Amino acid sequence: MGGVSSRMLDSGAVSRRLPSVPYFDLIRVNLKRLGLVLLACLTASLPLPAKSKPSTSSALDHDYISALAAANQFLHAWRTQDHEAGLILLSDAARQRTSEDRLQGFFSPASGTVQAFEIRHGKKLKPGRYSFPVVLLEITPLHAVHQRFSHIIVTRASKEDWAVDKLP
Numbered sequence: 001m002g003g004v005s006s007r008m009l010d011s012g013a014v015s016r017r018l019p020s021v022p023y024f025d026l027i028r029v030n031l032k033r034l035g036l037v038l039l040a041c042l043t044a045s046l047p048l049p050a051k052s053k054p055s056t057s058s059a060l061d062h063d064y065i066s067a068l069a070a071a072n073q074f075l076h077a078w079r080t081q082d083h084e085a086g087l088i089l090l091s092d093a094a095r096q097r098t099s100e101d102r103l104q105g106f107f108s109p110a111s112g113t114v115q116a117f118e119i120r121h122g123k124k125l126k127p128g129r130y131s132f133p134v135v136l137l138e139i140t141p142l143h144a145v146h147q148r149f150s151h152i153i154v155t156r157a158s159k160e161d162w163a164v165d166k167l168p
Helices: 006-010 023-045 062-079 083-088 092-097 100-107
Strands: 114-119 123-126 129-139 145-156 162-166
Touching: 062 083, 062 100, 062 114, 062 129, 062 145, 062 162, 083 100, 092 162
Parallel strands: none
Antiparallel strands: 114 129, 123 129, 129 145, 145 162
16 A cells, blocks of 8 residues: 555554655755755856956066066065165166155154065056056054055166166
């Protein structure tokens, strides 16, 4: 009498009992559901293809890497408060445009200040000239955190030398 127990028949009860599902069938069903949920989550997290547009973004070539290295050296001089090393990395035009007081202030923070920087992916402005977004971070002696978002422009000074043409 498929699905009705003999005890139920004996008691005169007319009710249906759900057929038993084996334990492994439950696991298989739950794993299938879990797999579908994971697949949906992974698919939703994939980036959608964007329309391609012409970009001035820099390819990783010799000039880009050299300009990035110059930006890194200059910001390292800022972080270590090495005024002389920073001045050497400035272009002639940047030295003329920037007052001595501004340079002194840039390379000399308050005593006990901790500094760090981040350089983001730059872009080629024109041959021999690159711009890099930067974040200058400082923790003052009173533990106040300051972030300054800016950019640094690096230009070719000679065949192998690069110079900072705009301070962050």
